[in-house]
Amino acid sequence: MRSVTRRTGLLALLAVLVTGLAAAVAVAQRGPQSQPDRAPRVGVPGTVLPAADASPEIKQRFGVLRRAARTGDLPTDAGSSPDVDRTYVQASGLNLKHGRRLSGTKPVYVVPGEGVVCTLYGGESASCTPNEAVGQDFQVQTCGAVPQGVVSVSGLVPDGVRTALIRRSDGGGTEVAVQGNYLDASVPVIADGDIPTAVEYGGQAFPVPAVSLGEMTCTIE
Amino acid sequence: MKETRRTALDTEVPRRRLLGLLGGFLALALLLGATAPPQASALAKHLCGIYGTSVGPQESCPGISPRHSWKRVTGYRVQGGIDMCIVIRNANNNFLFSRCSFWATSMTIGPADMNYGRALTRAYNKNNNAARGREKRYLYADTN
Numbered sequence: 001m002r003s004v005t006r007r008t009g010l011l012a013l014l015a016v017l018v019t020g021l022a023a024a025v026a027v028a029q030r031g032p033q034s035q036p037d038r039a040p041r042v043g044v045p046g047t048v049l050p051a052a053d054a055s056p057e058i059k060q061r062f063g064v065l066r067r068a069a070r071t072g073d074l075p076t077d078a079g080s081s082p083d084v085d086r087t088y089v090q091a092s093g094l095n096l097k098h099g100r101r102l103s104g105t106k107p108v109y110v111v112p113g114e115g116v117v118c119t120l121y122g123g124e125s126a127s128c129t130p131n132e133a134v135g136q137d138f139q140v141q142t143c144g145a146v147p148q149g150v151v152s153v154s155g156l157v158p159d160g161v162r163t164a165l166i167r168r169s170d171g172g173g174t175e176v177a178v179q180g181n182y183l184d185a186s187v188p189v190i191a192d193g194d195i196p197t198a199v200e201y202g203g204q205a206f207p208v209p210a211v212s213l214g215e216m217t218c219t220i221e
Numbered sequence: 222m223k224e225t226r227r228t229a230l231d232t233e234v235p236r237r238r239l240l241g242l243l244g245g246f247l248a249l250a251l252l253l254g255a256t257a258p259p260q261a262s263a264l265a266k267h268l269c270g271i272y273g274t275s276v277g278p279q280e281s282c283p284g285i286s287p288r289h290s291w292k293r294v295t296g297y298r299v300q301g302g303i304d305m306c307i308v309i310r311n312a313n314n315n316f317l318f319s320r321c322s323f324w325a326t327s328m329t330i331g332p333a334d335m336n337y338g339r340a341l342t343r344a345y346n347k348n349n350n351a352a353r354g355r356e357k358r359y360l361y362a363d364t365n
Contacts, residue, residue: 088295088327088329091327092327116326116327121331121334122331122333124331124332124333124334125320125328125329125330125331125333125334126327126328126329126331127320127322127325127327127328127329128325128326128327128328129322129324129325129326130324130326133323133324136324137322137323137324137325138322138323139320139321139322139325139328140320140321140322141318141319141320141321142318142319143316143317143318143319144309144317144318144320144334145318145334146318206323207323208321208323209304209305209306209321209322209323210304211319211321214316215308215316215319217316218315218316218317218318219311219313219315219316219317
Protein backbone atom coordinates (compact mmCIF):
# COMPACT_ATOMS: atom_id res chain seq x y z
CA MET A 1 0.00 0.00 0.00
CA ARG A 2 2.78 2.35 0.98
CA SER A 3 4.79 1.65 -2.19
CA VAL A 4 1.71 2.24 -4.33
CA THR A 5 1.19 5.63 -2.72
CA ARG A 6 4.81 6.55 -3.21
CA ARG A 7 4.60 5.50 -6.84
CA THR A 8 1.49 7.59 -7.34
CA GLY A 9 3.19 10.62 -5.82
CA LEU A 10 6.26 10.18 -8.00
CA LEU A 11 4.10 9.79 -11.09
CA ALA A 12 2.24 13.00 -10.22
CA LEU A 13 5.55 14.82 -9.79
CA LEU A 14 6.85 13.43 -13.08
CA ALA A 15 3.67 14.41 -14.92
CA VAL A 16 3.86 17.97 -13.63
CA LEU A 17 7.54 18.21 -14.51
CA VAL A 18 6.94 16.97 -18.05
CA THR A 19 4.03 19.39 -18.48
CA GLY A 20 6.18 22.23 -17.15
CA LEU A 21 9.02 21.37 -19.50
CA ALA A 22 6.66 21.20 -22.45
CA ALA A 23 5.18 24.59 -21.54
CA ALA A 24 8.63 26.11 -21.19
CA VAL A 25 9.71 24.75 -24.57
CA ALA A 26 6.50 26.09 -26.12
CA VAL A 27 7.15 29.55 -24.67
CA ALA A 28 10.74 29.50 -25.90
CA GLN A 29 9.76 28.42 -29.40
CA ARG A 30 6.82 30.59 -30.30
CA GLY A 31 8.28 31.17 -33.70
CA PRO A 32 10.15 34.14 -35.11
CA GLN A 33 8.08 36.61 -33.15
CA SER A 34 9.73 35.63 -29.90
CA GLN A 35 13.18 34.71 -31.12
CA PRO A 36 15.69 36.83 -29.21
CA ASP A 37 17.59 39.22 -31.41
CA ARG A 38 21.04 39.41 -29.88
CA ALA A 39 22.61 42.12 -32.02
CA PRO A 40 22.85 45.45 -30.20
CA ARG A 41 20.73 48.01 -31.97
CA VAL A 42 20.34 51.70 -31.61
CA GLY A 43 17.33 52.80 -29.64
CA VAL A 44 16.44 49.55 -27.94
CA PRO A 45 15.92 50.21 -24.24
CA GLY A 46 18.46 48.23 -22.30
CA THR A 47 21.17 48.59 -24.91
CA VAL A 48 24.16 50.65 -23.79
CA LEU A 49 26.15 52.20 -26.62
CA PRO A 50 29.20 54.43 -26.20
CA ALA A 51 28.49 58.11 -26.72
CA ALA A 52 29.27 59.00 -30.31
CA ASP A 53 30.04 62.17 -32.21
CA ALA A 54 28.51 63.09 -35.54
CA SER A 55 30.25 61.63 -38.56
CA PRO A 56 32.37 63.99 -40.70
CA GLU A 57 29.79 63.72 -43.48
CA ILE A 58 27.00 64.82 -41.18
CA LYS A 59 29.08 67.70 -39.82
CA GLN A 60 29.86 68.78 -43.34
CA ARG A 61 26.17 69.00 -44.21
CA PHE A 62 24.84 70.45 -40.97
CA GLY A 63 26.62 73.56 -39.76
CA VAL A 64 24.90 73.49 -36.39
CA LEU A 65 27.00 70.45 -35.52
CA ARG A 66 30.20 72.17 -36.64
CA ARG A 67 29.91 75.32 -34.62
CA ALA A 68 31.55 75.73 -31.22
CA ALA A 69 29.49 75.01 -28.15
CA ARG A 70 27.94 77.89 -26.29
CA THR A 71 25.80 78.39 -23.23
CA GLY A 72 22.39 76.88 -23.66
CA ASP A 73 23.48 74.20 -26.09
CA LEU A 74 23.04 71.31 -23.72
CA PRO A 75 19.54 70.22 -22.82
CA THR A 76 20.56 70.50 -19.19
CA ASP A 77 21.58 74.13 -19.69
CA ALA A 78 18.01 74.97 -20.45
CA GLY A 79 17.01 73.78 -17.00
CA SER A 80 14.73 71.17 -18.43
CA SER A 81 14.04 68.69 -15.72
CA PRO A 82 14.01 65.79 -15.75
CA ASP A 83 16.50 65.47 -18.58
CA VAL A 84 16.02 63.20 -21.50
CA ASP A 85 15.61 59.63 -20.36
CA ARG A 86 18.96 58.04 -19.47
CA THR A 87 17.83 54.73 -20.93
CA TYR A 88 17.15 56.38 -24.27
CA VAL A 89 20.44 58.29 -24.19
CA GLN A 90 22.41 55.11 -23.58
CA ALA A 91 20.45 53.06 -26.08
CA SER A 92 21.08 55.58 -28.85
CA GLY A 93 24.69 56.38 -27.95
CA LEU A 94 23.66 59.99 -27.57
CA ASN A 95 26.45 62.38 -26.75
CA LEU A 96 24.79 65.28 -24.99
CA LYS A 97 28.14 67.12 -24.81
CA HIS A 98 28.05 67.43 -28.58
CA GLY A 99 24.45 68.61 -28.54
CA ARG A 100 23.57 71.99 -30.01
CA ARG A 101 20.47 74.05 -29.54
CA LEU A 102 18.67 74.67 -32.78
CA SER A 103 17.58 78.10 -33.89
CA GLY A 104 14.15 79.24 -32.86
CA THR A 105 12.30 80.03 -29.71
CA LYS A 106 11.49 76.47 -28.68
CA PRO A 107 14.10 74.49 -26.71
CA VAL A 108 14.95 71.97 -29.43
CA TYR A 109 18.36 70.34 -29.63
CA VAL A 110 20.25 68.27 -32.16
CA VAL A 111 22.42 65.58 -30.62
CA PRO A 112 24.62 63.05 -32.44
CA GLY A 113 24.41 59.39 -31.55
CA GLU A 114 25.62 56.03 -32.76
CA GLY A 115 24.85 56.12 -36.47
CA VAL A 116 21.97 58.47 -35.81
CA VAL A 117 21.26 62.12 -35.34
CA CYS A 118 18.63 62.83 -32.74
CA THR A 119 16.37 65.76 -32.13
CA LEU A 120 15.39 66.46 -28.56
CA TYR A 121 12.26 68.45 -27.87
CA GLY A 122 12.45 70.27 -24.57
CA GLY A 123 15.11 67.85 -23.46
CA GLU A 124 12.70 64.99 -22.91
CA SER A 125 10.88 63.80 -25.99
CA ALA A 126 13.16 62.78 -28.80
CA SER A 127 13.47 61.10 -32.16
CA CYS A 128 16.54 59.59 -33.76
CA THR A 129 17.09 59.40 -37.49
CA PRO A 130 19.75 57.24 -39.13
CA ASN A 131 22.61 59.24 -40.64
CA GLU A 132 21.61 58.35 -44.19
CA ALA A 133 18.13 59.84 -43.75
CA VAL A 134 19.03 63.06 -41.92
CA GLY A 135 17.69 65.97 -43.93
CA GLN A 136 14.74 64.03 -45.29
CA ASP A 137 13.04 62.92 -42.09
CA PHE A 138 10.29 65.25 -40.97
CA GLN A 139 8.22 64.68 -37.89
CA VAL A 140 4.55 65.47 -37.99
CA GLN A 141 2.64 66.06 -34.80
CA THR A 142 -0.98 66.75 -34.18
CA CYS A 143 -2.45 68.14 -30.97
CA GLY A 144 -0.63 67.98 -27.67
CA ALA A 145 1.83 70.83 -27.92
CA VAL A 146 0.23 71.73 -31.25
CA PRO A 147 -3.02 73.73 -31.39
CA GLN A 148 -6.16 71.98 -32.56
CA GLY A 149 -6.56 72.00 -36.34
CA VAL A 150 -2.84 72.39 -36.93
CA VAL A 151 -0.13 69.96 -37.99
CA SER A 152 3.41 70.63 -36.87
CA VAL A 153 6.05 69.66 -39.42
CA SER A 154 9.64 69.76 -38.22
CA GLY A 155 13.02 68.35 -39.10
CA LEU A 156 16.63 69.02 -39.90
CA VAL A 157 17.62 70.45 -43.25
CA PRO A 158 21.17 70.80 -44.58
CA ASP A 159 23.18 73.98 -44.90
CA GLY A 160 22.16 76.42 -47.58
CA VAL A 161 18.44 75.72 -47.49
CA ARG A 162 16.66 78.97 -46.68
CA THR A 163 13.11 78.02 -47.52
CA ALA A 164 11.12 74.85 -48.01
CA LEU A 165 7.71 74.08 -49.38
CA ILE A 166 5.15 72.15 -47.39
CA ARG A 167 3.18 70.29 -50.06
CA ARG A 168 -0.51 69.74 -49.31
CA SER A 169 -2.74 66.87 -50.36
CA ASP A 170 -4.72 69.19 -52.68
CA GLY A 171 -1.51 69.80 -54.65
CA GLY A 172 -0.93 73.28 -53.29
CA GLY A 173 1.94 74.28 -51.11
CA THR A 174 3.03 76.70 -48.42
CA GLU A 175 6.50 78.16 -48.40
CA VAL A 176 8.14 78.33 -45.00
CA ALA A 177 11.41 79.81 -43.82
CA VAL A 178 14.19 77.62 -42.44
CA GLN A 179 16.09 78.86 -39.41
CA GLY A 180 19.61 77.56 -39.24
CA ASN A 181 19.35 73.85 -39.95
CA TYR A 182 15.84 73.47 -38.62
CA LEU A 183 12.48 73.58 -40.28
CA ASP A 184 9.57 74.05 -37.90
CA ALA A 185 6.26 74.87 -39.51
CA SER A 186 2.68 74.87 -38.25
CA VAL A 187 0.23 74.10 -41.02
CA PRO A 188 -3.49 74.81 -40.49
CA VAL A 189 -5.61 71.83 -41.50
CA ILE A 190 -9.35 72.29 -41.87
CA ALA A 191 -10.15 70.05 -44.80
CA ASP A 192 -8.67 66.89 -46.29
CA GLY A 193 -6.88 68.95 -48.93
CA ASP A 194 -4.87 70.82 -46.30
CA ILE A 195 -3.05 67.78 -44.98
CA PRO A 196 0.74 67.98 -45.49
CA THR A 197 2.10 65.26 -47.72
CA ALA A 198 5.72 66.23 -48.31
CA VAL A 199 8.47 68.72 -47.62
CA GLU A 200 10.23 69.98 -50.71
CA TYR A 201 13.54 71.77 -51.06
CA GLY A 202 16.43 71.73 -53.47
CA GLY A 203 14.23 70.21 -56.17
CA GLN A 204 13.47 67.12 -54.09
CA ALA A 205 10.29 66.07 -52.32
CA PHE A 206 10.44 64.18 -49.05
CA PRO A 207 7.14 62.59 -48.07
CA VAL A 208 5.81 62.92 -44.55
CA PRO A 209 3.58 60.39 -42.76
CA ALA A 210 -0.09 60.81 -43.45
CA VAL A 211 -2.35 62.15 -40.75
CA SER A 212 -6.14 62.23 -40.83
CA LEU A 213 -8.68 64.90 -40.07
CA GLY A 214 -9.69 62.88 -37.01
CA GLU A 215 -6.30 63.63 -35.56
CA MET A 216 -6.90 67.36 -35.80
CA THR A 217 -9.55 67.46 -33.11
CA CYS A 218 -8.08 66.63 -29.79
CA THR A 219 -9.13 66.42 -26.20
CA ILE A 220 -7.43 68.86 -23.88
CA GLU A 221 -6.40 67.16 -20.65
CA MET B 222 -21.83 1.78 15.16
CA LYS B 223 -18.91 1.53 12.84
CA GLU B 224 -15.91 3.54 13.89
CA THR B 225 -13.76 5.11 11.22
CA ARG B 226 -10.28 5.99 12.15
CA ARG B 227 -7.72 7.85 10.06
CA THR B 228 -4.32 6.28 10.04
CA ALA B 229 -1.02 8.08 9.61
CA LEU B 230 -0.79 6.49 6.17
CA ASP B 231 -4.11 8.07 5.10
CA THR B 232 -2.84 11.58 5.78
CA GLU B 233 0.54 10.84 4.26
CA VAL B 234 -0.87 10.12 0.79
CA PRO B 235 -2.42 13.56 0.09
CA ARG B 236 0.57 15.24 1.70
CA ARG B 237 2.94 13.52 -0.69
CA ARG B 238 0.77 14.34 -3.65
CA LEU B 239 0.66 17.94 -2.53
CA LEU B 240 4.43 18.02 -2.17
CA GLY B 241 4.75 16.47 -5.62
CA LEU B 242 2.50 19.10 -7.15
CA LEU B 243 4.32 21.88 -5.32
CA GLY B 244 7.67 20.64 -6.56
CA GLY B 245 6.31 20.43 -10.09
CA PHE B 246 5.02 23.99 -10.04
CA LEU B 247 8.31 25.18 -8.61
CA ALA B 248 10.18 23.45 -11.42
CA LEU B 249 7.76 24.97 -13.96
CA ALA B 250 8.29 28.45 -12.53
CA LEU B 251 12.07 28.01 -12.66
CA LEU B 252 11.94 26.80 -16.24
CA LEU B 253 9.72 29.68 -17.35
CA GLY B 254 11.96 32.16 -15.56
CA ALA B 255 15.02 30.77 -17.29
CA THR B 256 13.49 31.09 -20.76
CA ALA B 257 12.03 34.60 -20.38
CA PRO B 258 13.93 37.55 -21.91
CA PRO B 259 16.20 38.78 -19.13
CA GLN B 260 15.64 42.47 -19.81
CA ALA B 261 11.87 42.29 -19.88
CA SER B 262 11.48 43.28 -16.26
CA ALA B 263 13.35 46.55 -16.82
CA LEU B 264 10.34 48.10 -18.46
CA ALA B 265 6.91 48.53 -17.10
CA LYS B 266 5.00 47.43 -20.16
CA HIS B 267 5.63 46.17 -23.65
CA LEU B 268 2.79 47.25 -25.84
CA CYS B 269 4.07 45.71 -29.00
CA GLY B 270 6.72 43.14 -29.57
CA ILE B 271 8.69 41.50 -26.84
CA TYR B 272 11.99 42.94 -25.75
CA GLY B 273 14.76 41.72 -28.01
CA THR B 274 12.33 40.00 -30.31
CA SER B 275 10.72 40.98 -33.54
CA VAL B 276 7.23 41.58 -34.74
CA GLY B 277 6.81 39.36 -37.75
CA PRO B 278 6.35 40.55 -41.33
CA GLN B 279 3.04 42.31 -41.90
CA GLU B 280 2.24 42.02 -38.25
CA SER B 281 1.06 45.21 -36.67
CA CYS B 282 1.47 46.18 -33.09
CA PRO B 283 -1.53 44.64 -31.48
CA GLY B 284 -4.17 46.76 -29.92
CA ILE B 285 -3.97 49.68 -27.62
CA SER B 286 -2.33 49.78 -24.24
CA PRO B 287 -4.34 49.53 -21.09
CA ARG B 288 -5.22 52.75 -19.29
CA HIS B 289 -2.32 53.71 -17.10
CA SER B 290 -0.42 56.70 -15.79
CA TRP B 291 2.11 56.36 -18.58
CA LYS B 292 4.94 58.83 -18.24
CA ARG B 293 7.03 57.85 -21.20
CA VAL B 294 6.27 56.03 -24.44
CA THR B 295 9.02 54.85 -26.77
CA GLY B 296 8.65 53.45 -30.24
CA TYR B 297 11.53 51.67 -31.89
CA ARG B 298 12.24 49.92 -35.16
CA VAL B 299 15.26 48.71 -37.05
CA GLN B 300 14.61 50.21 -40.45
CA GLY B 301 13.13 53.47 -41.60
CA GLY B 302 11.15 54.26 -44.68
CA ILE B 303 7.69 53.38 -43.45
CA ASP B 304 5.72 55.63 -41.20
CA MET B 305 5.88 55.08 -37.49
CA CYS B 306 3.18 56.85 -35.55
CA ILE B 307 2.75 56.86 -31.82
CA VAL B 308 -0.76 57.85 -30.84
CA ILE B 309 -1.84 58.81 -27.34
CA ARG B 310 -5.44 58.75 -26.21
CA ASN B 311 -6.98 59.61 -22.89
CA ALA B 312 -8.71 57.17 -20.55
CA ASN B 313 -12.00 57.65 -22.39
CA ASN B 314 -10.32 56.80 -25.67
CA ASN B 315 -10.44 60.38 -26.92
CA PHE B 316 -7.59 61.45 -29.15
CA LEU B 317 -4.86 63.43 -27.38
CA PHE B 318 -2.02 63.64 -29.87
CA SER B 319 0.11 61.77 -32.36
CA ARG B 320 3.71 61.99 -33.47
CA CYS B 321 4.85 60.35 -36.66
CA SER B 322 7.99 59.98 -38.71
CA PHE B 323 8.99 58.15 -41.86
CA TRP B 324 12.62 57.55 -41.03
CA ALA B 325 13.14 57.76 -37.29
CA THR B 326 14.45 54.52 -35.87
CA SER B 327 13.21 55.50 -32.45
CA MET B 328 10.92 58.06 -30.93
CA THR B 329 10.30 58.71 -27.31
CA ILE B 330 7.55 60.84 -25.86
CA GLY B 331 8.67 62.25 -22.55
CA PRO B 332 7.01 63.07 -19.25
CA ALA B 333 6.17 66.67 -20.11
CA ASP B 334 4.17 65.59 -23.15
CA MET B 335 2.55 62.83 -21.11
CA ASN B 336 1.47 65.32 -18.45
CA TYR B 337 3.93 63.68 -16.07
CA GLY B 338 1.71 60.65 -15.81
CA ARG B 339 -0.97 62.60 -13.94
CA ALA B 340 -3.72 61.44 -16.25
CA LEU B 341 -4.61 57.98 -17.43
CA THR B 342 -3.61 57.49 -21.03
CA ARG B 343 -3.49 54.79 -23.65
CA ALA B 344 -0.78 54.42 -26.27
CA TYR B 345 -0.55 52.52 -29.51
CA ASN B 346 1.10 52.38 -32.87
CA LYS B 347 -1.19 53.51 -35.63
CA ASN B 348 -3.07 50.64 -37.24
CA ASN B 349 -1.20 50.89 -40.49
CA ASN B 350 2.11 50.44 -38.73
CA ALA B 351 2.58 46.89 -39.91
CA ALA B 352 6.10 45.57 -40.02
CA ARG B 353 7.41 45.34 -43.56
CA GLY B 354 9.63 42.50 -44.66
CA ARG B 355 12.27 41.92 -42.02
CA GLU B 356 11.53 45.17 -40.29
CA LYS B 357 11.22 44.96 -36.55
CA ARG B 358 9.43 47.35 -34.30
CA TYR B 359 8.55 47.69 -30.69
CA LEU B 360 6.56 50.00 -28.51
CA TYR B 361 7.16 50.49 -24.83
CA ALA B 362 5.55 52.52 -22.14
CA ASP B 363 6.58 53.03 -18.57
CA THR B 364 5.48 54.87 -15.54
CA ASN B 365 8.90 55.97 -14.26
